[in-house]
Amino acid sequence: MAVLAVCGDVVALSAGSVLTVVPLRGSSSRPFFYDCSTAERKPLDNKSEDDVCEGQGSDRILAAAFSASGNYFALTDDNKRLILFCTKPSWKCISIRAVVRRCSSLTITLSEDRIFVADKSGDVYSFAIAEPQKKGQLELGHLSMLLDVAVSPDDKYIITADRDEKIRVSLLKAPHNIASFCLGHREFVSRILVLPNAGNLLLSSSGDSTLRLWEYEEGREVQCCDLTSYSSSGGENLEKKIAVSRIIYCRPGNFIAVLCDSFPVVYLFQFDIVSQRLIHTQSIPLKHRGWDIAFDAASGLWVLQEDKDEIIALYRLVEGQWQQAFDDKELKKISTIFRERWALLQECLGGKTFYGDLYKSTHDNMASYLSKKRERQEQMKKRKGKHLEENKHLKKLKTETPSSCL
Structure with a gap:
């Protein structure tokens, strides 16, 4: 899986085992590179039989995220390691810690004191940032594989999504206390996003082709959007079930971009604060399959895609419509550097779907x-x-x- 992340004046790309960080907007800083295959191997204490059966990993990066301020960046890899970076004044690896299982998602609290890591066995562990060598602490668990984890903007709740259609809202300081469940999806919940300036609203996506808006403290569904009703060209509707691989939010303008697994289209929505509703504004057709998306500080939409000649595309809002920018200097610089990672991207992503194996098999x-x-x-x-x-x-x-x- 490739992870594209933009924070402040940097663009970060994980491709295979390599993290590539490129500064934006004329920064004099050089690109930063980190290869997980050269990282220290961290042995796990009290390995279980399941750990031994899992065997040695491939150093491939599985999940990554910036902290809210951009001061920290964390990633997990296929060798069950959590690697933490300090980004200012310059990028530096400050800790390598072992995780119990291979991880599916991670997030950093707004206060930047802890990292929460969700794994495939359904557990969430927390890791202290101020104590970079301290082992992880088990916080909560599901009976199903976890696919995403998020923390509310006030650091009051931790929200987890699993393969069995459940979204669980727990108190961050006491995760065994469950505040609510958001129930309504009919397939695995692939992504969740807490809207940062919209009260207690949560956006979720699922393999059932829907986006759902929730008042997560009460577990009440506010809105359901069927993605199959939005065609990239305004023509026929999509018939196949689709799963969302990424949901991102742009605070200026309250824009939301949605990328679907194996579908060459990006859906754009705008959140209306008055009506508390999502409004579909545009569908951007892509010439090739999209791998990941991210918004930058200037409200530009970056799209990582399966095309060596145009490995990354940039879209900007022009007169109410998102249009592709071709002559951007930063885009050309990033494209040149990212093309060097093409072989790694092809190896770990070429032709693969993220969520195809998660659909429940049905027998008539x-x-x-x-x-x-x-x-x-x-x-x-x-x-x-x-x-x-x-x-x-x-x-x-x-x-x-x-x-x-x-």
Whole structure:
């Protein structure tokens, strides 16, 4: 999985095992590179049998995120490590810690004191930032694989989403206390996003092709948007189920961009603060499959895509419509550097879907039952018909046989 993240004046890309950080807007800083394959191996204490079975990882980066201020950047890799960077005054790795399971998502609190890491076994661990060598602490657990984790803007709640359609809202200081559940999705919940300036509203996406807006403290659904009703060209609707691989928010203008797994389109919404509703404003068709998206500080929309010649595209809002920018100097610089990672991107992402294996397999037991029932009914009819024919034949023999022969 590739992760594209923009914060302040830097663009970060994880491709394979390599983190690439490129400064923007004429900064004199040089690009920063970090290869997880060269990182220190951190042994786990008290390894379980499951840990041994998982075996050695590939150093591939699985999840990454900036802190709100951009002072910290954290990533987890396939070798079950959490790597923390300090970004100011310059990028520097300050800790490498072991995680119990391979992770699916991570987030950093607004106060920048803890990192919350969600893993595939359904657990969330917290890691202290001020104590960079301290081991992780188990905070909460689900009975299903966790796909995303988020923290409310006031650091009051931790919100988790799992494969079994559940969104759980827990108190951050006491995660065993559950405030609410947001229930309504009919497939795995792929992404969640707390809207930063909209009270207690949460946006979620699912493999059921919907975006849902919630008042998460009460667990009440406010709005449901069916993504199959928005065509990239205004023509026919999408028929196949789609899963959202990324939801991002742009505070200036309250814009929301949505990227779908394996669909070459970016959906743009605007959040109306007065009506507390999402309004679909535009669908941007992509020439190639999109891998990730991010907003920058100047409200530019960056799209990482499966095209070596145009590996990253930039869109800006012009007269109410998002239009592609071609002659941007920063875009050209970043494109040149990112093309060097093309082989890594192709290796870890080429032709793969993020969520295809998470859909529940369905088996039509009723169709099989009805088919077998029809077969039994046909066999009974045949046996009954054969029995009637035999009775008729016996009656005929009785009437035709002379009484002297009896």
